[in-house]
Amino acid sequence: MKLPRRDFIKRSSGAATALLALPSLSGVQPVAMKAAEAKPEPPYRTSWYPFTEHQDADTCWSLSVGPDGRIYAAACAESVPGGVVQVVRYNEQRDALDYLFSLGEMVDDPGDSGRATQCKIHYSFAPSMSDGVLYMATHLSGPPIDQPAYSPWLSWHDPKRCFRGSALLAFDTRTDEVLWWETMIPKEGCRCLLHDEERHRLYALSYPRDHFIIFDTRTRTRRDLGRIGSINAQTLFLDRKHRVWTTDDYGHLVRYDPERDRLERSPFVLPHDPEFQTGWHSVFYDVAAPPEGDCVYAVTWIAAPRLMRIWPDEGDWPRVEDLGPATQKRDPTIPKDTFVDHCGGLVFGGDGQLYFVASRWRDPVHNPMKDKPHQREGVVWRLDPATLKRQEVAVLEHPTQPAQYVSRGAVDHQGDLYFGNVGTRPVGVFKVHMPAERKKPNAHLPIRMWG
């Protein structure tokens, strides 16, 4: 049966509510309720869950809410020779992470193969609400076990070294079983993944060739529509018309319209800093849709990231609102470090507000941070879609180091926020305990369909 997407999501919400009666979740008390019974805790308190049981883990690129309303994260090992990603899930009862499986084992591509490894899942969790499946696709960059680094260009023609390909895996969150896997993109990694459940299609961007890939989940066949650029946008998003959107190297919107079966490029460039940016590298880093689903909020992947709101259905090409810089002022003569000047983790909370994490760093002119122990930090911001006003609500508290780089954010079925951390080891997951008045059941619905 063909369903309009919004209707589908409403029905999915009901289905997901039923899913919450999963055996493993029944009887689980919301964290905030526990806290309320004990003693009042400060709002937006943060908890830290390092990847202690995966010693090689050095990054957390993917973090998403699953179709079951629970939080899944990728404990990636991209800088370790032979490193392999493990999938973890936040366990509410234990208040800890469960380590589900290693991708290397599941897709028969172990870390000691001599090839580039199945080292990470990079913005490539995508839920399937009708059957409780969480799709995930692997990415490359982790070196072979006997090499210190890996270049996909250098080893493209080397059968012993070349990455076997992005493995697409279907994980049943109801039974905790891997249903099947396929090599979705030979020799390349999957930068980001999106699921159009009604059309039975997964969309992906490959790396390093930046090709736009369509994977049919019924026939398990792949189409390669072509190359977009060199940089690789970090997100795809879906609109009500089932069009898939991303960006090219020069800050233009790129969309795939299934009705026309074409990749199209916008005639304009997305908002960017007018002083020192040109639109080059203003590719999407993260995109989140509000519950209403009529627009999306996006941030770009370049130092001095730009926030914007995009209305895909207004006009031939969308109306785009420039919401300004996501991070602080800086010296424009320095090409600021991408890992220092960063914004990610866009997620809508149960209160209908946009939350995201933007870095803040010590700058002698623009931000002395005299009272701060670290040179930099990750700040959780709340943006009111009605007024577009931003308010700082928390700083991510890592026990040993700054935590200014957040990859992805998600809200779980109880309404708490989670953020993936990239930095110096140990890396892991932050939980931001939302105030009770800003939580609601099934806060993750309508669910985000892209990684």
Add this chain to the structure above:
Amino acid sequence: MSAKKQKYDMNSPEARALIDEIVHGTFMKEGTMVAFPTCFPGASVPITADEGHITALDITGDGIVYGGTSGRAAHLFVAMFHGVTGVVFDLGTIEGADQCVAIGCGGSQFAACVNGPGGGRVITGGLQGLPFDLIQEWGFSRPPLKDLGKVNDEPIVHAVFHPPSARLVGTTTNHIFTCDLESGTIRIAGEISGTGRIALGSKESVSVGMVRVTFGVTAPRRVGSNAGRFDCRKVPGNTCHCTGPEIANPAGSTPPTARVRSFHSRKTSDSARLSVGPNSRPSGRWRSLSMDECLASAVMKWPRCFATNRRPGRSGTLG
């Protein structure tokens, strides 16, 4: 009285080719030349125009360029164009300086000579590592620079890095000095007058105008002294330290260079060729230059030619 010029016939069969030659022949048609804004395009702003006169350049063995500017303020910068790079990174301005006259690259550090109202100073800094990936994501930091202070009260005229001694060798208006990059020690080596730009020469020497300076383990030693005024005629084995006009007529009878034994000349058809080596016998390591090349060479291009052959990748940085 010149003959009257004919108006060019735009319909001539050669017109298209000639237009292309005029327009495109201006630029390089072989090899590679890099023209690049003084920034990371799209991620930073260029050095301001009135602070962006590039007046000093050097290059490391792996092809990373260091430079300095002059103008309202003096900037130091590093530029890299190989691999996954493509950036000119502004290392910042030097307080109290408005002129950078020289920069030299050592094994792990560079040293820049800057001038300001207070005289000449030497600034050092660590060599910049490669940024991660300038297509995908990059990491830069502006490393601290170390001000070694004034050489003396005179402005610095020029300097070069001298690899065998791991020192910067430079001149002020009346003195020659060295600077040990590791220890940061600046030492006046002696008086010298009438100096211009200097360059690396043969036998690991440094040429200062008409003077060749050789280096022992600890201190420079001048060769060919003539009661305080140096004369290239007194420099045995001098190979590359003569001025352009002298080179232009190396086989002549009157120019002083005629007495410099290291120049070997011979006639080939209608042009003279010079073979230059440490002695009168041409060295296979060094290339021969035609007379036309010699005529076109300014004084400091000579040592540059040697540097090109002796240390690949360092051409064009000394002149």
